[in-house]
Amino acid sequence: EIVLTQSPGTLSVSPGERATLSCRASQSITSNYVAWYQQRPGQAPKLLVYGADSRATGIPDRFSSSESGTHFTLTISRVEPEDSAVYYCQQYGSSPLFAFGPGTKVEI
C-alpha cells in the first residue's frame, strides 16, 4: 500500500513570500499521477494542479508543482492572504487506487 507523507505539518508565511510544500511517496510514482488540492475551512477541496504541472481552470500561475524521484513539491510563488488553507497531495494508480497525503496547513 502506498503512503504519502507531507511536510511540514504547518507552514507560516508572510504575504508575498514563497511557500514550498513537500509530498513524499513510499514507492515510486511519476508526477503524471500526482495532484494537489486546496481546502479552506468549511469547504470542499479544490483541485489546483494535476499531471506533470497542469493548473486547473481558474488557478493562478502562482501555483506550480515539480517532481524529483518520489518527492513532489507544490510551490506558491507569492503567497496571498486567501491562500490560507490546508493543502493535500493525491496519487493515482497504486493501491489504494487514489490516496491522499495528510495535508499541510498554510498560515498567512
Add this chain to the structure above:
Amino acid sequence: QVQLQESGPGLVKPSQTLSLTCTVSGGSINNGDYFWSWIRQPPGKGLEWIGYIYNTGNTYYNPSLKSRVTILVEMSKNQFSLTLTSVTATDTAVYYCARAPVGLSSYFDHWGQGALVTVSS
C-alpha cells in the same frame, strides 16, 4: 458546469447502514470519460477515498473499506449512491462525492459540498 450534491441522513446509529446519494447536474453521469467517486473526511482529519463507479456499473473500492461498501448508479436520475454497512463512530465524517476523469492520470476536478454523517446512538 457540472455540479454534484450529496443528500441523505445526517445521523446513523452504530451497527446500522449509512446511505447517501449524489445527484449530478450540468452533465451526464453516463459520460464514459469519468469515474464517479465517494471520498470522506473525519472531523479535523484528512481525506480518504472510498471508491468509484463507472458508467458501465463497474466499481472499484478502497481495500480498507471494500467489505462494507457498495456504490451503485441510477442513470435515469443522473445519480449514484453509497451504502456503508455496520457503521461505528469511526465512520463519522463529511462524505463528498466527486468526479475524476478517466485516463493515465486521474484526479478529482469537481466535488460536492459534502454531507456530514454522524454515527451515534
